[in-house]
Amino acid sequence: MCFELSSPxxxxxxxxxxxLCRWIVYASKLGVRVLVVHAAFPRPSLDMRYDEVIKRIIELNVSYVKELAKLAEDHGVIVAVENCMEPWFCSSPPDLLLLMEAAASEHVGVCVDTGHFNVNSINPADAIRRLSGYIVATHLHDNDGRHDQHLPPLSGNIDWRGVMGAFRGAGYEGPLIYEFGSFGGQSPRNVVETLKLVTEYLKALT
Incomplete structure (x- = not known):
């Protein structure tokens, strides 16, 4: 979908x-309040210069987000643009802020993915503070700062005390959603216990 949205x-x-528009309609019918989406990404191409690619991708995403804002408002849904991995558009707070300002709508916000910011060498807490006022969803996971490992919080090198303090300072009161892909071979029982401990710890920081 991300590549198709930027297809020539x-x-x-x-x-x-x-x-994508149908998903907004489906979300509304299912009672889903926030729908997380990715920005349009370009496929690598030798036919365009880098500056031309960036200009085109910004134009496409701004156009999309304005249209999605109208549709989302009509259907009572909030579209959350997730920060992605470098080198794609929306991998950094300035990209996301550009879209938020273009949309200028309470029905378009940001989904903060802590792991993606960390791999991109962007301090997640700093990013949260910069995006204050636009955060409507979260994808919480940890990593070693080099690979998108999708580990439970406290399993990598993210400063979770800083992250939770930043969410509190930003006034974010929405759900904290985990997005894990690995538990290091733990048994289902241990996974449940790990999640309980992690959740209790994060709640204590808020």
Whole structure:
């Protein structure tokens, strides 16, 4: 979907965008309040200069987010743009702020992915503070700062005390959603216990 939204083929782009619009409608019917999406990403190409690619991707994403804002408002849904991995657009707070300002809508916000910021060498707590006022969803996970490992909090090198303090300072009161991909081979019982301990610790920091 991310690549299709930035396809040079107008038909492919249009089809992908219509599909995204349908998801907003489905979310509304299912009672989903926040729908997390990724920005449009370009496929590597030798046909365009880097500055041309960046300009085109910004134009596409600004156009998309303005249209999505209108549709989301009509259906009572909030669209949350997730920060992604470098080198893609929306991997940094300035990219996300650009879209938020373009949308200028309470129905478009940011989904903070702590692990992605960490791998991108962006302090998650600093990013949260910069995005204050726009955060509507979270994907919480940890890593070693080099790989997108999707580990439970406290399993990598993210400063969770700083992260939770930043959320508190930003006035974020929404759910804290985990996005894990690995538990180091733990048994299901141990996974449950790990989640309980992590949750209790994070709650104590808020």
């Amino acid at each position: 083929d107008e038909g492919v782009r249009g089809s992908a965008f219509r599909r």
